[in-house]
Amino acid sequence: MDRSSTVVYQIYPKSFCDASGDGWGDIQGVISRLDYLQELGINCIWFNPMCISPQKDNGYDVQDYRNIDPRYGTMADFEQLVKECKARGIDIMLDMVFNHTSTEHEWFQKALQGDPKYKAYYIWKKGKGPGVPPNNWQSKFGGPAWEYVPKFDEWYLHLFDVSQADLDWTNPAVRKEMADIVNFWMKKGVHGFRFDVINEISKSSFEDDPNNFDGRQFYTDQPLVHTYLKELNKNSFGNDPEAMTVGEMSSTTVKNCSGYAGDDSHELSSVFSFHHLKVDYKDGKKWELQPFDFMQLKHLLNEWQVGMQENHAWNALFWNCHDQPRSVSRFGNDTKYRKESAKMLAAAIHLMRGTPYIYMGEEIGMPNAGFGDISQYRDVESINACHILKKEGKSEHEVLHILNERSRDNARTPMCWDSSEKAGFTTGTPWIPLGKTHKEINVENDRKDPESIFAWYQQLIHLRKTMKIIQEGTYVPMLEKHPSVLAYQRIWKNEKLTVLCNFYGTQTQADLDDTAGSEILLTNVHRDSIDAHMTLQPYECLVLYKK
Ligand code: TEU
Numbered sequence: 001m002d003r004s005s006t007v008v009y010q011i012y013p014k015s016f017c018d019a020s021g022d023g024w025g026d027i028q029g030v031i032s033r034l035d036y037l038q039e040l041g042i043n044c045i046w047f048n049p050m051c052i053s054p055q056k057d058n059g060y061d062v063q064d065y066r067n068i069d070p071r072y073g074t075m076a077d078f079e080q081l082v083k084e085c086k087a088r089g090i091d092i093m094l095d096m097v098f099n100h101t102s103t104e105h106e107w108f109q110k111a112l113q114g115d116p117k118y119k120a121y122y123i124w125k126k127g128k129g130p131g132v133p134p135n136n137w138q139s140k141f142g143g144p145a146w147e148y149v150p151k152f153d154e155w156y157l158h159l160f161d162v163s164q165a166d167l168d169w170t171n172p173a174v175r176k177e178m179a180d181i182v183n184f185w186m187k188k189g190v191h192g193f194r195f196d197v198i199n200e201i202s203k204s205s206f207e208d209d210p211n212n213f214d215g216r217q218f219y220t221d222q223p224l225v226h227t228y229l230k231e232l233n234k235n236s237f238g239n240d241p242e243a244m245t246v247g248e249m250s251s252t253t254v255k256n257c258s259g260y261a262g263d264d265s266h267e268l269s270s271v272f273s274f275h276h277l278k279v280d281y282k283d284g285k286k287w288e289l290q291p292f293d294f295m296q297l298k299h300l301l302n303e304w305q306v307g308m309q310e311n312h313a314w315n316a317l318f319w320n321c322h323d324q325p326r327s328v329s330r331f332g333n334d335t336k337y338r339k340e341s342a343k344m345l346a347a348a349i350h351l352m353r354g355t356p357y358i359y360m361g362e363e364i365g366m367p368n369a370g371f372g373d374i375s376q377y378r379d380v381e382s383i384n385a386c387h388i389l390k391k392e393g394k395s396e397h398e399v400l401h402i403l404n405e406r407s408r409d410n411a412r413t414p415m416c417w418d419s420s421e422k423a424g425f426t427t428g429t430p431w432i433p434l435g436k437t438h439k440e441i442n443v444e445n446d447r448k449d450p451e452s453i454f455a456w457y458q459q460l461i462h463l464r465k466t467m468k469i470i471q472e473g474t475y476v477p478m479l480e481k482h483p484s485v486l487a488y489q490r491i492w493k494n495e496k497l498t499v500l501c502n503f504y505g506t507q508t509q510a511d512l513d514d515t516a517g518s519e520i521l522l523t524n525v526h527r528d529s530i531d532a533h534m535t536l537q538p539y540e541c542l543v544l545y546k547k
């Protein structure tokens with residue numbers, strides 16, 4: 001796979017399409033919708049984990065890395081999926097959850113029985129005293145990052161849920177297991193791999209975090225991550241010329257990512273970083289609401305574009321994924337200007353330098369879930385947060401409001417295919433309620449519109465696949481001080497592509513000195529002329545091209 005011309009579509013399998021009628025998405029459901037994805041034009045699908053799992057964290061708690069969870073189907077179904085995708089020119093990217101396993105994994109179970117080989121697969125420490133964990137680190141899902149096991153009078157580390165025990169990557173046997181798992185899936189015809197929280201696999205020290213924060217300074221981007229990735233590359237996907245990899249990098253830096261995804265670093269092909277998705281966190285806190293800071297957003301997007309370019313490294317481009325609220329609700333307008341803002345947001349990142357990712361439903365402008373009751377939430381992180389927020393004294397109403405803005409479940413409601421009662425997702429009872437707008441916002445309705453959001457995405461994907469300037473052009477920020485417009489140019493040989501995006505529902509002025517001879521390549525508002533001083537319409541996106 002070529003990272004500059006590939007567009008990846010992300011499927012959260014539990015919520016995409018259910019063929020069996022049990023209310024859970026499954027592999028046969030995905031197969032039944034592949035023609036739709038082919039029509040969209042994408043050339044790769046990233047699947048969130050489908051391996052056997054107790055599903056405490058929807059598959060990010062892996063119990064068996066080499067078998068498909070029966071709720072999704074069988075290995076034969078998976079093999080059929082690979083074939084059906086291949087026939088449509090679509091590659092598959094699988095999620096490798098290598099920082100931790102489920103505590104139900106055979107390795108952890110053997111560890112609990114006292115088998116020294118497997119005990120050494122995980123991270124165990126003595127407490128500071130009776131009932132006192134080894135240090136003050138906090139789990140990402142709330143509460144201490146350590147769990148006590150009386151039998152050993154020791155604690156195991158879990159950076160995430162208590163059911164997700166961190167693996168000890170200093171152990172060469174663990175590293176070999178991981179490479180073997182990648183090789184197993186490569187033999188099944190898989191060329192794409194997404195590595196979950198991969199920059200957290202190395203823990204350099206186990207001291208208290210002096211800022212009484214969460215310990216992340218001791219387990220994020222530690223020097224050994226680079227060593228481990230080079231080794232994994234050499235022993236697995238590095239041997240496949242078709243491979244494309246992406247690492248999920250938590251709280252990272254351009255400098256580290258330039259190493260992870262640098263042209264000559266022999267680690268990964270690309271990285272996800274999340275700084276631009278924290279611009280609406282108050283004091284860096286996810287569960288404290290504030291409107292997004294546009295200037296910060298623009299600054300971060302530019303900083304990563306330019307920084308990675310200067311260091312010859314490669315970004316993934318995305319607004320949405322299964323861990324984030326829906327971008328049209330978050331950075332756009334999901335009522336009056338839903339269509340305009342969904343299109344504007346898409347163009348803003350698809351024309352940047354990197355590999356674009358589309359999260360299922362984004363291509364029809366699906367908004368946040370809009371749940372009316374806390375009991376509708378399913379996500380382990382959201383449920384933990386709910387308890388913590390209530391303990392802090394927040395009312396039921398306030399907590400619901402916060403979850404409605406921030407919960408990961410906003411993105412996990414079932415894909416809406418049509419206006420029928422279950423949105424064409426299932427004939428049974430969906431595992432999580434459908435989003436509030438499913439009767440109006442669905443594939444069937446969007447595609448009736450000649451100017452659908454879907455058609456806009458088709459166009460963006462087509463441009464990415466066919467225009468060298470989008471694949472390889474140099475990125476140059478423009479109008480950096482403009483308070484509501486994100487603007488940039490891509491430059492390649494004698495060509496120029498100019499992208500202007502108004503992030504607000506009000507008109508704004510944009511002055512460009514360089515419009516002569518440009519043609520309009522894309523407009524989401526029927527613009528037919530351009531000049532040096534333009535009034536951009538609410539959420540207008542304008543793309544100019546000049547040769
Ligand atoms: O996410 C890692 C991660 O740190 C976040 O995106 C996390 O979900 C967020 O900070 C919560 O606010 C990955 C997966 O994408 C996520 O779904 C898993 O829950 C997590 O790892 C554990 O495997």
